[in-house]
Amino acid sequence: MSNSGEAMSDLICFSHLRWHFVWQRPQHLLSRASQDRRVWFVEEPQTAEGEPRLEIVPVNPQLSVVTPQLPLRLDEAAQRLALQGLMESWWRTRAFDMPLTWYYTPMAWAFSSTLPAGVVVYDCMDELSLFQGAPPALRALEQQLLARADLVFTGGRSLYEAKKHQHKSVHAFPSSVDVGHFAAARHWRGARPLDQDGVPRPRIGFFGVIDERLDIGLLRGLAAVRPDYHFVMLGPTAKVDPASLPSAPNVHYLGMKGYDELPAYLAGWDVAMLPFARNDATRFISPTKTPEYLAAGRPVVSTSIADVVEPYGERGFVRIADDPWTFARAIDNALADGPERLQRVDTFLSTMSWDRTWQGMQALIEMASRPVAPTGRPGSTHAGPTDPVFAGPAA
Known part of the structure; x- marks a missing residue:
């Protein structure tokens, strides 16, 4: 959690995973982010009758799931235009003031790249381009996202090695764990x-x-x-x-x-x-x-x-x-x-926790949000170490 005492900007996450699916990295991190700021989790669109619209469902007072509803039979170009229109209208209606934008999927860059944003984070938890059925445009959109992102986090050491030369500020945050939650299995009484x-x-x-x-x-x-x-x-x-x-x-x-x-x-x-x-x-x-x-x-x-x-x-x-x-x-x-x-x-x-992982990420976000210093040293939007920052013990 931040100790700055200042109001923190909204966090808008674009994800290829749905919130109410398997509880994993996005849910662990963004539920913690919602302790300090308003979080909006934008899912991939669903098909629905009627005009394009956003379905917004609160998860808790600080976190909501946003699901675009698009008419059936829209081609790829029409979907992109519809999503761009929905996002731009929502941005204006909510009067977002340079929010922190957080990407799990580069595909969202196709309809969100023009939105006014503050710090841009790409939390690369998987090499999605290698997955079965990956969209052909994914690699090119990832390069565009990398060109704009202020910070790149990776979900493991292998991904860090693959991405570390593609951006100035890449940081490894391997999978962590809620030890107390799972340790209950050792002496289960339920x-x-x-x-x-x-x-x-x-x-x-x-x-x-x-x-x-x-x-x-x-x-x-x-x-x-x-x-x-x-x-x-x-x-x-x-x-x-x-x-x-x-x-x-x-x-x-x-x-x-x-x-x-x-x-x-x-x-x-x-x-x-x-x-x-x-x-x-x-x-x-x-x-x-x-x-x-x-x-x-x-x-x-x-x-x-x-x-x-x-x-x-x-x-x-x-x-x-x-x-x-x-x-x-x-x-x-x-x-x-x-x-x-x-x-x-x-x-x-004992040295691993999602709390610690989020704190490390938050420290880098706060550093990236500072104005660019004339020296190019801390204060630059790409400040921070280029060596991996690990949530667990060093190798």
């Missing part, structure tokens, strides 16, 4: 989820979006080589045909769960897993669930995702394996883990 309670043990669990990042072949192989282990999959399915997912008596798809429900499910797992494919979509990911699993006290097995291998794999907090046989053996070993592992994990996690 009700046990009914849909999981009947699943035999040992239970090997995963939560997250089930999409092209999941290694379907690995999951199918694990179910086959360890028929006595039961694999619990929590989360919505996106961009994959549910019929293509492994179907076996020991694979259980329990659907999407709320953030508040996750500790109860984790409490009933023996091992947590990250069965990610190694493809373009996962090349730069920094899974938020890694420290969340660890905070819950679960042993973790993951494929060799770069931002999991370093720091978690190299410190011995997460076992790394990529094929069904070695992954299964890693699960075998994880089931034998003793409590001594948790002490080292807890020491590592």
